[in-house]
Amino acid sequence: MRAYDNAYSRIVSWLKVLLPLLALAILSTLFLVARTIDPAQDIPFSDIDIDELMNEPRIGGPTFSGMTEGGAAFSLSADRAVPDPQNTGRLSGSDVRAAIDLPEGIRVDVVSDTAEIDNDARTAGMTGDVKIESSNGLTLESGDLTIDFDALRLWTDSAVTLTAPDMTLDAGHAELVSEGDGSGPYVLVFKGGVKLLYDPKQ
Template sequence: MDMAQSDFHSRLIGWLKILLPLVALGILSTLFLVARTIDPDNAIPYADVDVEDRLREPRMTAPNYAGLTADGAALTIRADEARPASDSGTRASALALSGVLETPDGGRTELLAGAGQIDPGARRILLTDGVTIRSSTGWQVQGENLTAAMDTTDIEMPDAVTATGPAGVVTADSLRLTQAGDGEDSYLLVFNGAVKLVYAPAN
């Protein structure tokens, strides 16, 4: 009886050694035979980006610039999209900009603009297509264009501006924000040209 069981066991092992590799080959061949042909057009898209357009006109998405001015103010500029300067002389530009200037005296000024350019040679940023400035003092200023220095606190709006704040509404031909120059950490906002104030006293 023991010999019969041993003989059966040996035969079973022998058959399994033949059958199992055949079954494995059958499974593998079935996988290859029924697998769908890969269509490159149906590949998973990693990003909805026009590669040829990006090569022709390089750009960055959501760039961020941060720096410290010589007088200690922190300047941060962000944009939805930015394009580098070109060999033809076109300046670096950006769309939908927002910026924050935080001065050592605790003041905070926020900048919003539809578009802008950076002039590295002049160390200045030009904001265009509608500019809004919001100050921590409660003032909001709106104009068409703005220039800002990248290495010192010097912000200028050379065109007509409208400012709304705690004292009322101010209109002017231009304005400029600079360091006061008295050796203290204070800043001076000056309205120039035909300045008009509509005073609204607090209740």
């Protein structure tokens, strides 16, 4: 009986030493295999420059719309815009889109890389790759376009290329204006070294 008690006591004594050591080994293994976190690594879902946002306020998705005196409806939107600190009525927009519904039923869509929008003067000066498409099948490309929404006058100061189903036209600049009192019809006028290539379908 005494021998049994001595063996039991020795086992208990050894377990008192071994079990804590085993626990420490398990904890050490967990720390060793844990993924190392790099504090300098960027947060993967954060693409916002906080300093830039604080120093340069932005407007996300601004939209302007209205109706001209001649009865044409228009809208102007941008993916983002930055207000002019010197003039609250002016904005610099990027990825700009304009849509104009003329009284005679023709729709004109305009896209450009950037634009200077003057809300007080109701004008937009578009720059970059400007592309104009009309619902009657005309496409016009230019490096700039100015829109006066009050008078609904569109004009370019740089060269333009017009494509249509049967022709291609190059000119120094172009202008869309309304005849008469502004109620239409609207005409597209080309000036400055106009070159027309007519290719009728066979």
